[in-house]
Amino acid sequence: MKKLLKLFSVSAACMALLFLFACAEAPEEKKAEEPAKVDEAAAPAEAPKTVKAGFVYVSPVGDAGFSYAHDQGRAAVEALDYASTSFVESVPEGADSERVIRNMARKGFDVIFTTSFGYMDPTIKVSKEFPEVSFMHCSGFKKSANVSNYFGRxxxxxxxxxxxxxxxxxxxxxxxxxxxxxxxxxxxxxxxxxxxxxxxxxxxxxxxxxxxxxxxxxxxxxxxxxxxxxxxxxxxxxxxxxxxxxxxxxxxxxxxxxxxxxxxxxxxxxxxxxWNWGPEYVKVVEAVRNGTWKGDESLWWSMQDxxxxxxxxxxxxxxxxxxxxxxxxxxxxxxxxxxxxxxxxxxxxxxxxxxxxxxxxxxxxxxxxxxxxxxxxxx
Structure with missing residues (x-):
């Protein structure tokens, strides 16, 4: 009987120790079950938009003149790490320009700069077919929801x-x-x-x-x-x-x-x-990229700009x-x-x-x- 009592006492002691250890572990188990906090600042950002910009010129680019000046502006855009550019030179005003502008729009250009007065009506016509494209027409006066015109003083x-x-x-x-x-x-x-x-x-x-x-x-x-x-x-x-x-x-x-x-x-x-088109061309492309570009505007930049x-x-x-x-x-x-x-x-x-x-x-x-x-x- 004494042996049984002694064995019972040892077993009871072991049970008590196990209970104490279980109580001590409980807070850690509860803590582990809490959902982990997400660091919102560390969350991956949405990939920035790459802007594809097209330019249409009325004369050869060469090394002087109106188209040359516009192409220097294009080069400033091309230097941006989030933009790519392309141009077509010596495009006659009229039907030929309409074809070139439409072809650029079909190829997925985000913004198209049409840089001669006689491109005005073709730009307006093509813009109606591609409402998702931003158009910038130089030296004209017509505009629409996705066409702005611009010039300088x-x-x-x-x-x-x-x-x-x-x-x-x-x-x-x-x-x-x-x-x-x-x-x-x-x-x-x-x-x-x-x-x-x-x-x-x-x-x-x-x-x-x-x-x-x-x-x-x-x-x-x-x-x-x-x-x-x-x-x-x-x-x-x-x-x-x-x-x-x-x-x-x-x-x-x-x-x-x-x-x-x-x-x-x-x-x-x-x-x-x-002309120094580069600073404003860069601003236009930046606005297209971040979604703040506005159509239906007439912009007339000065010597201050x-x-x-x-x-x-x-x-x-x-x-x-x-x-x-x-x-x-x-x-x-x-x-x-x-x-x-x-x-x-x-x-x-x-x-x-x-x-x-x-x-x-x-x-x-x-x-x-x-x-x-x-x-x-x-x-």
Whole structure:
């Protein structure tokens, strides 16, 4: 009996020890059953969107001119690690451009930049077929839910180049080789002429229309006709440097456009009105990427946005002229734009803008008349 009692006592003691150990382990088991907390900050983010951007050019890219300037902007987009780009050059306005734009949309481009005025209607037409694509049309005025138009206040740079040209002419006759009589070109001629006359009230600007954006032979012939008329400074609204070359060959001065054209006429080139599309093209692509891009907008970027400027003035330009031009440039960069502030006269000598009044943007965008001092017609 004693042995049984002793065995029972040992068993009871073991049971008690087991119970104590079980109680001690219980809190850990309960803790292990609690769901693990998820660190939301460490959760994998959604992969960023890669933007595919297309560009359509009216002339060859080359190494100067309007399409060259746009392609420099494309290169800034291509440098982004989240973007890829493609372009088609020398696309005629009209049916050909519609085909090229539609082909890009079919290939899955997220944003398409159509960079010539005559691409406006084809852009609008194709945009209706591809509402998921963002379209940016340069220099036009039509827009829709997925089409915005854009341009720059290149007239500001035109005015500055006019200041230079007005100070450098000896004959008081300046020539201007111009593409088409549309508001964009007319506005630039007027701004240039106002700059010329600010430095030389007796000077006149003679205009010859080529009715083409890009035709080097025709552009050069137009420049020669102005040289034959006694012009000693040749400016242009054309895509090639042919007018610059004609001035160089004749031993007179020139003013370029779109990009710095000094390399084509180093002895003639006074300066150029130039484009810098890169900063804004990058912003557009960023907006498409993050979903903040808006259609149905009209964007008109200025010298403050670094989209328009002038090329360095040539060594033949006197320091006092450079100082005058740079002072006006500083005003424009600061946002003070009085280029189209009256009094302004038209070709007939009639006051069309009163003293102190400024032409509204809408009227500038539709400008179809020449200021006093321009010799030529708007047709």
């Amino acid at each position: 290149i007239y500001q740079a035109r005015y500055l180049t006019g200041l230079v040209a007005g100070a450098m002419t000896k004959t008081n006759k300046l020539g201007y080789v111009a593409a088409f009589p549309i508001p964009e070109v007319i506005r630039g001629i007027n701004a240039y002429t106002l700059g010329v006359q600010a430095m030389n009230p007796d000077a006149e600007v003679r205009v010859v229309w080529t009715k083409t954006w890009y035709d080097p032979a025709l552009e050069k012939d137009a420049a020669k006709s102005l040289l034959d008329a006694g012009c000693d400074v040749i400016a242009q609204h054309q895509d090639s440097p042919a007018a610059q070359e004609a001035a160089e060959e004749a031993g007179v001065y020139s003013v370029g456009y779109n990009s710095d054209m000094s390399s084509f006429a180093p002895k003639a080139h006074l300066t150029s009105a130039v 670094d989209v328009v400027d002038i090329a360095p003035m040539g060594p033949m330009v006197p320091e006092d002229v450079k100082n005058t031009v740079n002072a006006k440039r500083d005003e424009l960069k600061a946002g003070t734009d009085t280029i189209f502030t009256g009094p302004i006269m038209n070709q007939a000598g009639e006051e069309v803008v009163a003293k102190g009044a400024t032409i509204a943007d809408g009227d500038l965008l539709g400008m179809n008349w020449f200021v006093k001092g321009v010799v030529g017609t708007v047709k």
